[in-house]
Amino acid sequence: MRSDELAVNLFRISQTEQKLKKxxxxxxxxxxxxxxxxxxxxxxxxxELDGTMPEDLPTPKKV
Numbered sequence: 001m002r003s004d005e006l007a008v009n010l011f012r013i014s015q016t017e018q019k020l021k022k023x024x025x026x027x028x029x030x031x032x033x034x035x036x037x038x039x040x041x042x043x044x045x046x047x048e049l050d051g052t053m054p055e056d057l058p059t060p061k062k063v
Contacts, residue, residue, distance in 0.1 A: 002060065004052075019037075
């Protein structure tokens with residue numbers, strides 16, 4: 001995993017965690033919805049910034 005992909009994943013995870021706490025989300029269904037919403041917004045931001053989408057990043061070579 002490249003550093004930019006790792007950074008996006010950590011950001012997504014931290015933002016989702018904050019949303020779950022802030023909105024007191026406890027059901028699995030609502031938590032899944034929150035994860036999807038945060039991920040979608042982050043993907044849209046990457047697109048708006050003309051960044052490289054995660055699926056378009058090169059596959060890391062095994063060491």
